[in-house]
Amino acid sequence: MPDPMRIRANMAGDKVEVRVLMAHEMETGLRKDANGKLVPAHFIQNVTVAHEGKTVLAAQWGTSISKNPFLHFRFKGGKPGDKVKITWVDNKGETRSDEATIAAAG
């Protein structure tokens, strides 16, 4: 199973500020290994963020996103104690979901 994400979610004024760090190799498929063989592409394709079950962000990613991606965004309508659930799916079908509770202004 893929390694967990690190999620920080807190209030910033009337919005919720979320910072997510995902553990992923994000191989482009263009890199060669020590033996000169291409390393197969392996990258996150879809990211969804749900606030209390409702999608607030959906993204399609490609190979231009760095290794161990960092995602930082704000959305309206959340309050302390609410849950934010983040899910990614990569091109090999591996997936990982993690959940965080929104904290008061941090």
Next chain:
Amino acid sequence: MRALIMAAGAAALAVCAAAPAQDKDVTQREIERYRELLAEGNPADLAEAKGEELWKTMRGPKQASLERCDLGLGPGVVKGAYARLPRWFADTGRVQDLESRLVTCMVTLQGFTEDEAKKNPFSAPGRPSPIEDIATYVAGASKGMTFDPPLRHPKELEAFRTGEELFYRRAGPHDFSCATCHGDEGKRIRLQDLPKLTDPKEAQKVFTSWPAYRVSQGSVRTMQHRLYDCYWQMRHPQLDYVSEASIDLQVFMAKYASGGTVEAPGLKR
């Protein structure tokens, strides 16, 4: 027409002459800004989390965790241990840094052979290094504390003197020593400032920020890797992982870094 071109040329020249000093400030500011942006989401956090998991995981022939590992403050004490390393250990009779101590614990508690424990010290894409993650976790547990290695035991003082000797000893095809790059103020390689490691102000800032996530390598690197890479860059013979020389050098640098604040895990280019 020619006069006009010459006037323009002179103006351009004047601009060029004024530019370097200003450029340097702008460049420096931009580098600082880049570092700040990166620090928001230091991927070393991921290694720290993985290291904590590994610390508690039953591994090795004896299927034991590292939770009874004595890092100098007693068995199982992780918090603050890194701020007091390297130090002399009675059970091994040696001065040890964090990573060599982890090797000791992997041998005594988990039953690995020393070669097995030292086999994979630095990760590569697709080949994680457990000891690298564990070192990140242990160091991170001292974050914010004052760096204060003991440096009193005769063996520690001996290690300091050997480390000093190694730091200044020029050798290899380039006739380099550590001091060639780290013995003066204000030096840099491309945009990387080279700290003067015998100046407490600079040593306190850099020595305590390892292990650190290296953006250019996409991975956390430990102090052992930093030294290994320095030796490679100097074209010296390979510095063996957790060798006496690698530890003595750290004891030497640790003295100047004493009194600093542990900032591990750091984030570097």
